[in-house]
């Protein structure tokens with residue numbers, strides 16, 4: 001039985017309401033994440049050569065981890081690589097602004113620190129920078145959330161948030177999970 | 181079929197569609213350039229005007245955190261960079277006649293890349309990228325061995341690629357089928373699935389040829405058992421540190437001695 005033009009029109013209008021509702025729901029969740037959880041895209045674009053990341057500069061193996069800079073800011077540098085975060089555990093103080101900087105020498109990875117607003121992709125060729133303030137102490141699970149290869153599901157790290165009194169950087173301003 | 185709609189109906193639709201598009205555009209501008217930046221700016225301690233300018237892209241974002249570089253002398257990590265030149269050198273075919281330097285290798289790695297001593301590594305059928313990287317690392321001092329380092333230091337950059345291509349093209353020969361490792365061996369779980377709880381990735385997520393892992397990942401199958409176990413112990417102790425970003429050191433220390441032995445045996449006796 002052929003539907004009349006009226007019927008077709010009515011069905012189309014009904015479906016358009018469903019589409020509008022779905023779009024509105026998605027928009028509202030994005031707005032909620034942005035306004036309440038402070039999740040936002042990176043505010044700067046900074047490039048870095050992934051082929052020579054390990055050779056010199058900021059993301060050499062010896063320079064990774066947590067460090068209190070000369071100006072008192074806390075910076076955490078992490079390399080995401082197939083299939084590990086380097087270092088696997090980083091220590092950060094709570095109630096203090098922390099800058100996290102990530103770079104990848106191989107493929108796209110993702111970083112999500114559970115229970116915080118830290119959620120970013122790490123794209124080879126760029127530095128992903130996130131500012132945050134950790135509010136609760138504890139070992140926060142940090143999985144890779146961007147499929148990066150066959151070992152993706154074994155790729156996770158720990159962000160150890162400790163009370164300011166327990167955050168004890170050494171003379172060079174470095175702090176590590178094992179108290180290196 | 182001619183349209184039966186009146187022109188007044190038609191113009192009503194135009195107005196409706198135009199205002200819908202305009203409304204969405206205005207809403208988007210309001211949300212994206214005003215509400216979100218101002219609210220998020222307040223959370224980050226940025227004044228509303230700067231926040232709006234930044235969202236429009238006319239003011240720069242937070243400057244990159246300056247990066248004071250560690251001056252502590254780290255152990256030399258690998259100096260290999262997988263740039264175009266290197267990749268092109270390794271993409272070629274092995275020359276028709278073996279490079280001259282091959283003569284130096286035979287005493288230990290055999291004429292055809294099958295080692296003369298079971299504690300030495302076989303080179304036959306190894307990936308060219310892996311051989312190149314290891315030779316480069318012995319030469320730069322990132323990997324140290326009293327037998328290999330002096331040999332590698334006597335080679336020049338062009339030799340490395342030629343030798344890598346030469347040995348990669350050699351055949352491993354056939355394996356005694358009765359010695360084949362049991363695919364259902366408990367250690368196969370680590371090889372194929374890893375151990376997420378301990379943060380150990382499946383070995384084959386990098387070591388299976390074509391798995392998409394790092395390009396320099398060596399092929400482990402049919403490698404000498406004693407050599408494999410010895411290298412895993414070195415990674416665990418930190419005696420071998422030329423793996424870029426600790427890809428092997430990272431989890432080797434979590435392997436038990438028993439697992440190391442079983443993994444070495446598994447790979448050595450797998451085709």
Ligand SMILES: [Cu+2]
Pocket residue numbers: 080081082083108109110144145146147148152155
């Ligand atoms: Cu990943």
